[in-house]
Amino acid sequence: MSKKDELRNYPYEGVCCHRRMSRQARAAQFAPFAALEGYEEAVAEASRYIEEKPEFSEEQRQELDRIWQDVCRRGLEHSRLRITYFQEDLRKRGGTWRTEIIQCRKIDRDRRYLITQDGQKIPLDCICQVSPE
Template identity: 40%
Template sequence: MRDAEEIYADIIEYEYKGPAHHRRMSPNKRAAQFIPFAALTGFGDATDETARLTERRRVLTESRREELDEKIAACTSSGVAEQAGTVEITYFLPDLHKDGGSYVTCRGKIRKTDPYARTLLMEDGTCIPAEDVWDIRME
């Protein structure tokens, strides 16, 4: 079997000029030809969503629920609210796409409570359902 130099000996010294009727492709366009093709569009997003972890809602005891209700009442009662300053509320935020959610902490002042809807409205506009509150710290 003959080696490549022997086979192409007659043309190996010629300089390649390229086709006369086409311009040379830029290196960026040439490199783009070799980018991997995504045959399964959306598959990466779906696997990322499946891999994302969520927490389960923790169950409060009755005594803990009463303690939190007292803290909420203390934070919103007239006179105490001005002195209390900011509060730090940790609450459960349900996930919109899968079961479970995460525990989020919000800092600020409680603007008002709605006893019928059982919600807390913070000064920044965040509305927190009272049954989702896990902890309240007064500063």
């Protein structure tokens, strides 16, 4: 009998100085891992679509000011309004256009904000359309 055959027939009793590892712990050694942590989130954030903030012309600003004066004159300041506005993104430069029906609480013409019933402040310079609901 050769040495190879002797070793092959030798009974294996395990390593005596270590406890036997559970199946879950052994499987965890071979589980995949993310070498670049946060990479997927960064790619998703970079590919998220945003638009540039629009610059209104002087005529458009004057038209919007006339609309706000009309809203205040007609007593619609505390009513429901349908507005289309540009909401700036908190993470990237730019944002998205939103159309909402809001309950207006106050129009602060000095600071140029529309304040909704739930406390949201929308800059008047970002609103492009206003109509009573």
